[in-house]
Amino acid sequence: MKRLFFLVLLLGASLQVNSSTLTIEITQGAEGALPIAVVPFGWRGDPAGPPPQEVAEIIAADLGRSGRFKPLPTKEMLARPTSGDEVDFRDWRALNVENLVIGEVSPNGPGGFIVKFYLYDVFRGEQVTGYSIPTTASDLRATAHGIADIIYETLTGQPGAFATRIAYVTSERNAQGEDQVELRIADTDGYNTQAIVSSKDPIMSPAWSPDGRRLAYVSFEKAQPSVWVQEVFTGKREKIASFKGINGAPAWSPDGRFLALTLSKDGNPDIFVMDMARRSLRPITRHWSIDTEPSWAPDGKSLVFTSDRGGSPQIYQVSVNGGEPKRVSFEGKYNARASFSPDGKILTMVTRVDGQYRIATLDLETRDFRVMSTGRLDESPSFAPNGSMIIYAARANGKGVLAAVSTDGRVQQRLRIQEGDVREPVWSPYLQQERNR
Amino acid sequence: MLAVLKQNPVALLLAVLLHLGLAVLLVVGIDWREPVKPIGADVVVVQAQLVDQEKLDAEASKRQAAEREKLEKAAAAERAEQEKAEALKKRRAEEKRKLAELEQQKKQRKEEQARKAAEEKKRAEAEKVRLAELKRKEEEQKKSQEAEKKRLAELEEKRELEQKRLKEEQAAREKAEAEAKAKAEAKKKAEIEAQKKAEAERKRRAEAKARADREAELQAQYQAEADASEIGQATALIQQKVERNWLRPPGTDGLKCTLRVRLGASGSVLLVNVVKSSGNIAFDRSVEAAVRKADPLPMPRSSRLAAQFRDIEFVFEPGS
Amino acid sequence: MKFKSSAWLVIALLAFLFAGCSSTGSKEGEGAAVDGPGTSGATTMGAGYGGSWSGNPLDNPNSPLYTKTIYFEFDESTIRTEYIDVLRAHADYLNKNRNVLVLIEGHADERGSREYNIALGERRVNAVRNFLEAEGVDAAQINGISYGEERPAVTGNDEAAWAENRRAVLVY
Numbered sequence: 065m066k067r068l069f070f071l072v073l074l075l076g077a078s079l080q081v082n083s084s085t086l087t088i089e090i091t092q093g094a095e096g097a098l099p100i101a102v103v104p105f106g107w108r109g110d111p112a113g114p115p116p117q118e119v120a121e122i123i124a125a126d127l128g129r130s131g132r133f134k135p136l137p138t139k140e141m142l143a144r145p146t147s148g149d150e151v152d153f154r155d156w157r158a159l160n161v162e163n164l165v166i167g168e169v170s171p172n173g174p175g176g177f178i179v180k181f182y183l184y185d186v187f188r189g190e191q192v193t194g195y196s197i198p199t200t201a202s203d204l205r206a207t208a209h210g211i212a213d214i215i216y217e218t219l220t221g222q223p224g225a226f227a228t229r230i231a232y233v234t235s236e237r238n239a240q241g242e243d244q245v246e247l248r249i250a251d252t253d254g255y256n257t258q259a260i261v262s263s264k265d266p267i268m269s270p271a272w273s274p275d276g277r278r279l280a281y282v283s284f285e286k287a288q289p290s291v292w293v294q295e296v297f298t299g300k301r302e303k304i305a306s307f308k309g310i311n312g313a314p315a316w317s318p319d320g321r322f323l324a325l326t327l328s329k330d331g332n333p334d335i336f337v338m339d340m341a342r343r344s345l346r347p348i349t350r351h352w353s354i355d356t357e358p359s360w361a362p363d364g365k366s367l368v369f370t371s372d373r374g375g376s377p378q379i380y381q382v383s384v385n386g387g388e389p390k391r392v393s394f395e396g397k398y399n400a401r402a403s404f405s406p407d408g409k410i411l412t413m414v415t416r417v418d419g420q421y422r423i424a425t426l427d428l429e430t431r432d433f434r435v436m437s438t439g440r441l442d443e444s445p446s447f448a449p450n451g452s453m454i455i456y457a458a459r460a461n462g463k464g465v466l467a468a469v470s471t472d473g474r475v476q477q478r479l480r481i482q483e484g485d486v487r488e489p490v491w492s493p494y495l496q497q498e499r500n501r
Numbered sequence: 502m503l504a505v506l507k508q509n510p511v512a513l514l515l516a517v518l519l520h521l522g523l524a525v526l527l528v529v530g531i532d533w534r535e536p537v538k539p540i541g542a543d544v545v546v547v548q549a550q551l552v553d554q555e556k557l558d559a560e561a562s563k564r565q566a567a568e569r570e571k572l573e574k575a576a577a578a579e580r581a582e583q584e585k586a587e588a589l590k591k592r593r594a595e596e597k598r599k600l601a602e603l604e605q606q607k608k609q610r611k612e613e614q615a616r617k618a619a620e621e622k623k624r625a626e627a628e629k630v631r632l633a634e635l636k637r638k639e640e641e642q643k644k645s646q647e648a649e650k651k652r653l654a655e656l657e658e659k660r661e662l663e664q665k666r667l668k669e670e671q672a673a674r675e676k677a678e679a680e681a682k683a684k685a686e687a688k689k690k691a692e693i694e695a696q697k698k699a700e701a702e703r704k705r706r707a708e709a710k711a712r713a714d715r716e717a718e719l720q721a722q723y724q725a726e727a728d729a730s731e732i733g734q735a736t737a738l739i740q741q742k743v744e745r746n747w748l749r750p751p752g753t754d755g756l757k758c759t760l761r762v763r764l765g766a767s768g769s770v771l772l773v774n775v776v777k778s779s780g781n782i783a784f785d786r787s788v789e790a791a792v793r794k795a796d797p798l799p800m801p802r803s804s805r806l807a808a809q810f811r812d813i814e815f816v817f818e819p820g821s
Numbered sequence: 822m823k824f825k826s827s828a829w830l831v832i833a834l835l836a837f838l839f840a841g842c843s844s845t846g847s848k849e850g851e852g853a854a855v856d857g858p859g860t861s862g863a864t865t866m867g868a869g870y871g872g873s874w875s876g877n878p879l880d881n882p883n884s885p886l887y888t889k890t891i892y893f894e895f896d897e898s899t900i901r902t903e904y905i906d907v908l909r910a911h912a913d914y915l916n917k918n919r920n921v922l923v924l925i926e927g928h929a930d931e932r933g934s935r936e937y938n939i940a941l942g943e944r945r946v947n948a949v950r951n952f953l954e955a956e957g958v959d960a961a962q963i964n965g966i967s968y969g970e971e972r973p974a975v976t977g978n979d980e981a982a983w984a985e986n987r988r989a990v991l992v993y
Contacts, residue, residue, distance in 0.1 A: 086732075086813050087813075087815075088814070088816070090747065090791070090815055091820065093787075093791065094748050096751065098748065132783075187789075187790050188793060220782060221781060221782030474751055474752075
C-alpha cells in the first residue's frame with residue numbers, strides 16, 4: 065500500500081520535471097518615468113561654426129516635460145557616443161538607462177543641415193529606429209521637436225505633441241496706465257515667440273483653426289468687440305462678426321467650415337454658428353440666460369457651452385442642429401469654459417471649489433470629476449492635440465503665468481514663456497511642417 | 502440749588518404736590534383698618550302673658566295621665582326583667598349542652614388518632630417486612646450469581662485443560678509425524694540441501710533488492726521535495742529580480758502581457774518574445790526591458806533542474 | 822391685610838417720587854431727540870445742481886452727476902439703492918440735453934471665466950440702460966459696451982480690488 069503511494073508521488077514529481085515551460089507571474093513593479101539618455105549630438109562641420117541649436121537639449125527637455133521620460137543629465141553620462149560604432153551598451157546598462165538617443169548634425173549647403181539620430185534599446189542591445197532629416201538653421205528647433213515626437217511615439221505608442229505651438233495673450237501696463245495687449249504664438253517649449261496682433265484695447269479668446277493656419281480672436285479695437293480671423297503666416301485678417309452687443313468666444317468646428325460664436329445682438333448672449341463659406345448665421349440656443357463659451361465635440365455633432373439658465377454657470381451640451389440643451393456638469397455651483405479632449409471622452413473646464421477657481425476634468429463615460437490644479441484663479445484650460453496634457457492660465461506673484469498638467473494628473477509644471485501678464489493659452493492642432501518654405 | 506430747581510421745573514412741581522398731599526393726610530388721618538363686623542347669635546325675646554283656669558285643668562289632667570303612664574312603665578319593666586332571667590337560664594343550658602358536645606368530639610378525635618397511629622404502626626411493620634424480604638432476595642440473587650460464576654470458571658478451567666490436552670496430543674502427534682518425516686526425508690536431505698541453499702540465496706537477494714528499492718523510493722521522495730523547494734526558491738528569486746528591475750509606465754494597472762523567454766544554461770537571456778501583447782506599446786517594452794535588465798536570471802543549483810528553466814513564460818499583470 | 826383704594830393713591834404718588842430720582846443726569850425721563858448719521862451715499866442737496874458752478878454740470882464735484890461710476894455686488898447686476906439718486910440725476914441730465922450721448926461700460930472682477938464675465942458686464946450695462954430708459958431717456962442716446970474683466974480699475978487679487986472692479990461707468 066505504502067509502495068503504491070510513493071510510486072504515485074514519484075510519478076507526479078516526474079510529470080512536472082518533464083513539462084516544457086515554467087510559468088512565472090509578475091504582479092508588481094515600480095511606476096515611473098522611463099529613463100532615457102539623449103547624448104549631445106556630434107557636429108560634423110567646421111568647429112568654429114556649430115549649429116545654432118543644441119538639438120539634444122531640445123529633445124531631452126521635450127521628453128522630460130511630458131512627464132513620461134526621465135532624461136539622464138549630461139554630466140552623469142559615462143560616454144558620449146555620436147555614432148553607432150561608438151556605442152557600448154554596458155555604459156548605459158550600468159546606469160539603468162533603458163533607451164539611448166545619439167545623433168549628429170552635418171552641414172548641408174549654405175544655411176542647411178542634415179540631422180541624423182538613432183534610438184537604441186539598451187537592454188535589447190539593438191537599434192530601434194533612426195532617421196536622417198534635412199533642415200535649415202531657422203527650422204532646426206522644429207526638427208528637434210519632430211525628433212522628440214518620433215521618439216515619444218516609438219516608445220509610448222502615442223503621438224507626441226512637441227512640434228506644435230501655443231497661442232496666448234500678453235498684457236503690460238505702462239507708466240501712463242495704458243495697456244499694451246498682444247496676441248502671440250510660441251513653440252510649446254516657450255521659444256520662438258512671435259506677436260500676431262498688437263493693440264491698446266483688449267484681445268480675448270484666441271482659437272486655432274483645425275488646419276493650424278488661422279487664429280480666430282476677439283478684439284476691442286475702436287471700442288467695439290468683434291470677432292476676427294487672421295492667417296498666422298501672412299498676417300492677413302478679416303472681421304467676421306461685429307453685431308450690436310457682444311461678439312465673442314469663437315470656436316472652430318472640427319472640419320473648419322463653421323465657427324461657433326456668442327452674440328447678444330438679439331437681447332441676451334446666445335450661441336450661434338456661422339457658415340464660413342456663406343457667412344450665414346444660425347442660432348443654436350435661444351434662452352434669456354447667458355449662453356457663451358461654445359466648444360465643438362470632435363465628431364462635430366454637438367457643442368458644449370456655459371449657461372446660467374439653472375441659476376449659476378454650468379456646462380450644457382446641445383446638438384449642432386439645435387434643440388434642448390442637456391446639463392453635463394453637476395459638481396459645485398460654478399463650471400465654465402469647457403472643451404473636449406481630442407478623443408472626445410473627457411471635458412476640461414474651470415470649476416469653483418471653496419471660492420477658488422481651478423481646472424477640472426470630467427470623464428463623460430464614468431462621470432468621474434477630478435480637480436486637476438491647485439491655484440486660486442486658474443482658468444482657460446486647453447488640451448494638447450495628443451490629449452496627454454492640459455495647458456492653462458494661473459497666477460503667481462500677482463502675475464498671469466502659464467502652467468500645464470498631464471491628463472492623468474501626475475505631472476504639473478510651470479511654463480516659462482516671458483515677462484508680463486500672460487493668459488488665455490490655447491494649444492494648436494498638429495501642424496503641417498510647411499512653415500516658411 | 503436754585504439753578505437745579507430752575508432747570509427741573511417739572512420735578513419741583515411733583516415734589517410740592519407730594520408734600521401737600523402728605524400734609525393733608527396727616528391732618529385728615531386715615532383709618533387703615535377695615536370696619537369690624539359684629540359676630541353674634543340672634544337675641545331671644547321672652548314674651549310674658551296672663552294665666553287662665555282652662556289652662557290649669559288641662560294641666561291637672563295632664564299630670565294624671567303622666568302618673569298612669571309611670572305605672573304602666575313599671576309593670577312593663579318587671580315583665581322585661583322576668584324575660585331576661587328566663588333567657589339567661591336558657592342560655593346556660595345551651596352552654597352546658599355545647600360543652601358536652603365538645604367533650605364528645607374530643608373523645609372521638611382521640612380515638613381517631615389512636616386508630617391512625619395503630620394503622621401507621623402496622624404499615625411500618627409491613628414495610629419493614631417487605632424490605633427484609635427484598636434484602637433476602639438480593640442476597641439470594643448474589644449467591645446464585647456467585648454460584649454461576651463459579652460454575653463458569655470451572656467450565657473454563659475444564660476447557661483450558663481440554664485445550665491443553667488437545668495441544669499436547671497434537672504436539673505428540675506432530676512429533677511423531679516429524680520424526681517419521683525426518684526419517685523419511687533423511688534420504689532426501691542431500692537433494693533438498695542444494696535446493697534450499699539456492700532458495701536461501703534467492704531470498705536474500707530479493708530482500709536486499711526490496712530494501713534497495715525502498716531506499717530508492719525514499720531517496721526519490723526526498724529528492725522530489727528538495728527539487729520542489731529548489732524550484733520554488735529559484736522561481737521566487739527570478740520573480741523578485743524581474744520585479745525589481747521592472748519600471749512600468751504609469752497608469753497601466755489592469756494590463757497584461759505574456760513573454761516567452763529562452764535562457765542559457767547559466768540563466769543568460771537568449772531570446773525574448775511577446776506571446777500576448779497588452780495592447781500598449783510602452784507597457785510591452787517595459788516588460789521586455791524588465792527581463793533583460795534582470796539578466797542573468799538566477800537558476801537552480803542542480804543542472805538537472807535547471808533544464809526546466811530553459812524556457813520560461815512570464816505573465817506580467819500588475820495589481821493582480 | 823388688604824388696602825383701601827385710597828392707599829393705592831399714595832403708593833402711586835410715592836412711585837412718582839422714585840421715578841423722579843431714577844432719571845439720568847441729562848434730562849428728565851423723556852428721551853431727547855437722537856441725531857445720528859443720516860442716510861449714506863448721495864449728498865443731500867436740494868433742487869438744482871449746486872449753487873455757483875459755471876462749467877459743465879458733469880464736472881461739478883458737488884453734483885450727483887460727478888459720480889459716474891456705480892458699483893455692484895458679486896455676481897449681481899441689480900442697481901444698489903445708494904446709486905438710484907445718481908442715476909436719476911444722469912437721466913434727468915440726458916433728458917434735458919437730448920443731443921448728448923452716453924456710453925455705459927460694464928465691468929466684472931477677475932474671478933471666473935473671461936467670456937462669462939463679458940456677459941456679466943453686459944448685464945450691468947443693461948441694468949443701467951434700463952433704468953435710464955425707464956426714466957424717459959431716449960434709447961438712441963445710450964450706447965453700451967462690456968469689457969468683462971479685461972479693463973480692471975484696480976489691479977489686485979483681494980476683495981478690496983474686486984469690489985472696485987465690479988462697476989458700470991458712464992462715459993460722456
